[in-house]
Amino acid sequence: MRAICFDLGDTIMDETTEVKDETGTTLRADLIPGVAELLHELHRRGCPLALVSDSRPYTPINVLRQHGLLELFEVLAISEVVGVSKPHPRIFLVALNGLGIPPEAYGHVAMVGNNLERDVAGARRLGMVSVFFQWNTRYRTRPLDPEEVPDFTVHSAQELASLLLSSWDREQQDWG
Numbered sequence: 001m002r003a004i005c006f007d008l009g010d011t012i013m014d015e016t017t018e019v020k021d022e023t024g025t026t027l028r029a030d031l032i033p034g035v036a037e038l039l040h041e042l043h044r045r046g047c048p049l050a051l052v053s054d055s056r057p058y059t060p061i062n063v064l065r066q067h068g069l070l071e072l073f074e075v076l077a078i079s080e081v082v083g084v085s086k087p088h089p090r091i092f093l094v095a096l097n098g099l100g101i102p103p104e105a106y107g108h109v110a111m112v113g114n115n116l117e118r119d120v121a122g123a124r125r126l127g128m129v130s131v132f133f134q135w136n137t138r139y140r141t142r143p144l145d146p147e148e149v150p151d152f153t154v155h156s157a158q159e160l161a162s163l164l165l166s167s168w169d170r171e172q173q174d175w176g
């Protein structure tokens with residue numbers, strides 16, 4: 001991997017724990033156990049991170065700052081700021097361009113998310129590696145078309161860490 005993009009809701013934070021204000025902006029939320037440690041480890045190893053999130057502008061900032069994770073992300077591509085929601089390619093391109101990834105390297109960038117239609121299909125349309133993080137069944141878990149078939153499916157933060165850290169290390173050795 002050259003970089004990793006993450007969704008926010010039910011990928012980093014547990015959506016069932018969100019506390020929102022009257023505008024719908026999330027003020028705080030709990031994290032999925034093990035994800036903060038994974039993000040810190042990826043950052044420690046030098047992996048560029050971006051957030052690609054369909055949310056209100058301050059929701060990711062509030063949640064990531066609450067848990068000391070905001071500074072780990074080089075780019076925040078937020079739907080209400082970018083002007084489109086996933087799976088529209090523009091929101092992914094904001095993240096990829098912000099990370100300095102050229103089009104020929106999109107296949108070396110992972111998108112981790114919990115939504116087959118938005119995260120997996122959106123990433124696959126650009127040639128990114130799609131990782132379906134199915135740690136709950138709040139959203140549909142069966143692909144409806146070939147674009148929604150993920151490259152990888154994981155069911156826990158531990159499985160996600162194993163996949164991402166080994167992929168990152170392997171690619172670094174190949175480039176080294």
